Amino acid sequence: YMIFDTLFAIDSKFKPHPQMCEGFEASADKLNYSFVLRDGLKFHDGQPVRGADCVASIKRWMARDGLGQTLATVVADMKGGDDKNFSIQLKEPFPLLIDGLAKISSLAPFIMPERLAKTDPYQQVTEMVGSGPFKFVKEEHQPGNKVVYVKNNDYVPRSEPPDWASGGKVVKVDRVEWVVVPDVATKTAAMQNGEVDWWENPPTDIWPVLASTGDIDLVSASIRPLGCVRFNWLYPPFDNVKMRQAVMMVASQADYMTAFVGDQKNWNECASFFTCGGPMANKQGSEWLTGKRDYEKAKQLIKEAGYKGEKIFLLDAVDQPLIHAEVLVTKEALEKLGLNVEYVAADWGTVVTRRASKKPPAEGGWNIFATGWTGADLLDPSTNVMLRANGDQAWFGWPKDDPLESLRTQWLKAQELEERQEIAAKIQQRAFEVVPYIPTGQYEFKTALRKNLKGYIEAPAFFLWNIEKT
Incomplete structure (x- = not known):
């Protein structure tokens, strides 16, 4: 968001508003949309933002994003030229078109020059050129150390x-x-000594230390993030639904959150696949997580699954406190179930690389990893990529379940909130029932800012505009 901008943008009530767009018109049958860009839009290379740039950027986004992929199936045509106009023609109405173009979190439909947007969607673009409020300073970039805007x-x-x-x-x-x-x-000392102005995500045990400094504010997120444990459906033993059910049957959100956050005032149980506090959160089927943690019944499911003692490769990003805590709790539960756990300790970068591998677990793949998401990421079926069950095209873990996909399509086509x-x-x-992942609870998230920073915008992403240093 420092470098790039979006055509529409979401507010704190989850409503989309024009951002780069001045406005749009839709035909009565909701099949034809015409968009007009607002005046003054210019990329960081000095070129004006054109309709053609928007079309190319949307195509790139549709290739990678879960909601975008669904949108792509109903797009008949998109047209954009050298002026401020572009259009989208649909094969059938898609009620979430504007919401999709306003998506706030991964993956956001950022607009970039056509020459960059035409890069293979699965390859990184070679330049950081957008039209946003900040420019990336390539000459001062120190990978893994410093980024300057x-x-x-x-x-x-x-x-x-x-x-x-x-x-x-x-x-x-x-x-x-x-x-x-x-x-x-080092980070704690830097905040205390005034060497830095903002710490994105200090660990919970550091909060009291920072608060006692006197000139540091700890600001809570309005929507708490969520943790989760993810299964690999491609290989034994978690290609068998009974194995996934067995682990869920003994999963305790209280254990997960206590291990990570500690004090119960800083976490809450959230027995839903959608962000608690959001419009889609519900209690349907939640007894899987809220009922008695039944190890004997879980062991019976493992027996019925025909588990043969296969090693379970459990990835742990030891440099990420949430993930490390989730993995240790999971490891204890798996071992208590009598499963053969191969604990793999690594840094986050290594886990990110390995979780993308579809190789057999013993050959550089995996069986289970843990992660966390912002509340905005899991608000509904359009944003929750972990609920995609379209096999090879799904998020890491690659679940395949046609009924789940069919329900998601129905949700996307629904017209009314109810x-x-x-x-x-x-x-x-x-x-x-099919367990694409296990929700592990919802936790307090605080960011630390020096009190001389004014204008902070509380949101699921970190925005640096509107902030002034007094």
Whole structure:
């Protein structure tokens, strides 16, 4: 969001608003959409933003994003030229078109120059060129150490007040240095001594230390993030649904959250596949997580699954406190079930690489890993990529379940909130039955800012506009 911008943007009430777009018109049958870009949009290379850039960027996004992939199946045509206009023609109505173009979290439909957007969607673009409120300073980039951004003086913000990703992105500082400091003690000292202004995500045990400093604010997220444990459906033993059910049957959100966060005031149980506090959260099927943790019944399921003692490769990113805590709790539960656990300790970068591998677990693949998501990521079936069950095209773990996919399609086509909520309950029921992953609870997230920083925008992503240093 520092470098790139989106055509539409979501506010704190989950409503999309025009951002790069001035507006749009839709035909009565909701099959033809015409968009007009607002005046003054310019990429960081000095070129104006054109309709052709938008079309190419949307195509790139549709190839990778879960919601975008579904949208792609109903797009008949997209047209954009050298002016500020572009259009989308649909084969059938798609009620979430504008919501998709406003998606706030991974993967956001960022707009980039056509020449970059035409890069293979599965390859990284070679330049960081967008039209957003900050520019990337390539010459000062130190991979793994420091990223530098400067104010984009050519950026023309909207006139509306900022609200999440929507509204005016008014930059009030000339320069932002994003510094990577692996050591917690070093980061703590840097905040205490005034060497840095903002710590994105301090561990829970450091909160009291920072709060006692006196000139540091700890700001909570309005929507708590969530943890989860993910299975690999491609290989034994978790290609068998009874094995996945057995692990869920003994999973305790209280154990997970206590291990990570500690004090219960800083976490809550969330027995839903959708963010608790969001419009799609429900209790359908939740007894899988809220009922008695039954090890004997779980062991019976393991027996019925025909488990043969295969090694279970459990990935642990030991440098990530949430993930490390989740993995240790999972390891204990698996061993208590009598399963053969191969614990793999690594850093986050290694886990990210290995979880993408479809190789057999013993040959560089995996069986289980843990992770966490922002509340915005898991709000509904359009954003929750872990509920995709389209096999090889699904997120890491590659679940394949046609009924779950069919329900998701029904949800995307539903017109009214009440209908979507009814379908979301059915999706959740099916998810508890087939277990694409285990929700491990919802936890407090705090970011630490020095008190001389004003204008912080609380949102699921970190936004640096509107902030001034007094």
